[in-house]
Amino acid sequence: MSIFSEVKEKTTKWREDGIKIFKEQCALIRQYPIACMYCKKENPISSWIFIQIKHYVRPHGCTEGDYWINGKTETCTITCPECKQENYLYNHPQKTEIVELADSSPFDKKMIFSDVKERYD
Numbered sequence: 001m002s003i004f005s006e007v008k009e010k011t012t013k014w015r016e017d018g019i020k021i022f023k024e025q026c027a028l029i030r031q032y033p034i035a036c037m038y039c040k041k042e043n044p045i046s047s048w049i050f051i052q053i054k055h056y057v058r059p060h061g062c063t064e065g066d067y068w069i070n071g072k073t074e075t076c077t078i079t080c081p082e083c084k085q086e087n088y089l090y091n092h093p094q095k096t097e098i099v100e101l102a103d104s105s106p107f108d109k110k111m112i113f114s115d116v117k118e119r120y121d
């Protein structure tokens, strides 16, 4: 086997292993149970809807237009799959864990939650 085909084979395997581990870790995170503050039922994070709050930023200066920015994760809400009540993350007992999963994991919110919706403030 030439050195080039060996390198190609090993990097392909390394990439495939990486994708496999990435998918496994994502599936694991999606099982993380969240308890509803209203109905008290526990459901995996993958069945909750994340509501991203957007804040309006007025134009300032003469070259800049107005725009919207994402509110911090802890100031957003998640919708319970059972009772459909929105749980405000700031008051949620699992706030720290949920914020860490949403902001620090290598997975996008769209991969963790069942859906991500935007709300303009």
Ligand SMILES: [Zn+2]
Pocket (backbone or CB within 6 Å): 036, 037, 038, 039, 040, 041, 080, 081, 082, 083, 084, 085
């Ligand atoms: Zn509920």
